[in-house]
Amino acid sequence: MKFSELKKWLRSGSWDFVVNSRTGVYSKNYGSFNWKNNTLYFRPGTADTGAIYEILIRPSKPQRANRIFFKQKKLEYWVPEEINPSVILDIGGNIGTTSVYFSNRFPRAKIYTFEPVVDNYKLLEKNATNSPNISTFNVGLGDHDGEIDIYECNEEGNTGGFSIYELDVDKSKKQTIILKNANKILADNNITQVDLIKIDTEGAEYDILTTIDKNTIAKTKWICGELHGHKDFELLGYLSEWFDIGINKKLYNRLSFFHARNKLYADSIPWRG
Numbered sequence: 001m002k003f004s005e006l007k008k009w010l011r012s013g014s015w016d017f018v019v020n021s022r023t024g025v026y027s028k029n030y031g032s033f034n035w036k037n038n039t040l041y042f043r044p045g046t047a048d049t050g051a052i053y054e055i056l057i058r059p060s061k062p063q064r065a066n067r068i069f070f071k072q073k074k075l076e077y078w079v080p081e082e083i084n085p086s087v088i089l090d091i092g093g094n095i096g097t098t099s100v101y102f103s104n105r106f107p108r109a110k111i112y113t114f115e116p117v118v119d120n121y122k123l124l125e126k127n128a129t130n131s132p133n134i135s136t137f138n139v140g141l142g143d144h145d146g147e148i149d150i151y152e153c154n155e156e157g158n159t160g161g162f163s164i165y166e167l168d169v170d171k172s173k174k175q176t177i178i179l180k181n182a183n184k185i186l187a188d189n190n191i192t193q194v195d196l197i198k199i200d201t202e203g204a205e206y207d208i209l210t211t212i213d214k215n216t217i218a219k220t221k222w223i224c225g226e227l228h229g230h231k232d233f234e235l236l237g238y239l240s241e242w243f244d245i246g247i248n249k250k251l252y253n254r255l256s257f258f259h260a261r262n263k264l265y266a267d268s269i270p271w272r273g
Helices: 003-012 015-020 047-057 097-105 118-127 182-188 205-211 214-219 232-239
Strands: 031-035 038-042 063-065 068-070 087-091 110-114 134-137 140-142 146-153 169-181 196-199 222-227 243-249 256-262
Touching (some): 038 047, 047 097, 140 205, 196 205, 205 222, 205 232, 232 243
Antiparallel strands (some): 063 068
């Protein structure tokens, strides 16, 4: 047994989850993992298990701030409780792991989750079954309405890496998805206020966030997500008018994580520590 597998076993409490996390362990049947009275379904041997581990399982490293130990700051999408969101957008919802995480932390929030890839969306619906505050949409968001080809990632098992751009994709493996204007779909669903946005759309982050009405973005308390090397600096420059931004990036990797706190809430919402 590898040491990394031992850690995963101790942290997850499930040997089945460890086995199903191994690369190449594919199955037509879904695996499952129980987390805080939620059953998360996934495809064995794929990036699904990595998402569950990084978003739900990976332990925190306590950090001292004002003599208080804060927990779970190592988790990808940990955000301060003080955000206290009423409305959350999960853009690029994948199989629903982040939405379930936010639903558990903020049970009174209304969560709108958007995922365009059919196979991912099927799992998203299944995983959101026990979370009535999650509404799911089988569409991608962008700067216009229409249909567009999306390409499968060229990394084996990376089920979350579909992109409309030529970013590490296999152009021979594509499907057509429905694309919706980001601002229009919010208006169609009477979403006039957003407190928290999580976004991971394999390069479409700029198109989406700059299409949402500026007044909505300017009042959003917190935005977090992953950037993919497509108009990253343009997006960060755009957001910097309203947000203080922190980035976690390695020089040899085009991917980076970012968290952005609205400057209006600098005194009431703490940074991640």
